[in-house]
Amino acid sequence: MEVPASLRLGHFWQIRDLFVLSHQRRLGIGRALLDSLRTAAIAAGALRLVLQTENDNEPALLLYAESGYTLVEGYRSLTLPLSPDSRRGS
Numbered sequence: 001m002e003v004p005a006s007l008r009l010g011h012f013w014q015i016r017d018l019f020v021l022s023h024q025r026r027l028g029i030g031r032a033l034l035d036s037l038r039t040a041a042i043a044a045g046a047l048r049l050v051l052q053t054e055n056d057n058e059p060a061l062l063l064y065a066e067s068g069y070t071l072v073e074g075y076r077s078l079t080l081p082l083s084p085d086s087r088r089g090s
Helices: 029-043 057-067 084-088
Strands: 002-005 009-017 050-051
Touching: 009 029, 029 050, 029 057
Parallel strands: 009 050
Antiparallel strands: 002 009
C-alpha cells in the first residue's frame, strides 16, 4: 500500500501481508517477493519500504533482517475495532 510521507513530501510503501504457502516455504519465494517489491518501490519513487509482522513470527523476522530491514524501536501500533465482529476477537 502506498502511504504519504508528509514530512518528506513523498510516499512510502507499507507491506502488511506477505505470505507464502506453507508447502512453498524455504524455496526462496519470500526473498524473491521482497526483491521484487524493492525494485517496484524504487521505480515508483518510494522513499522506503515498511514491513509489518507479528512479534513471534521468527522466520519472517529473520528473512527481513537478512534482507536489510531494521526493527523500528520506540514505535507502537494501535488498533480500534469499529465493527461488532472485530471487537469479539480482541
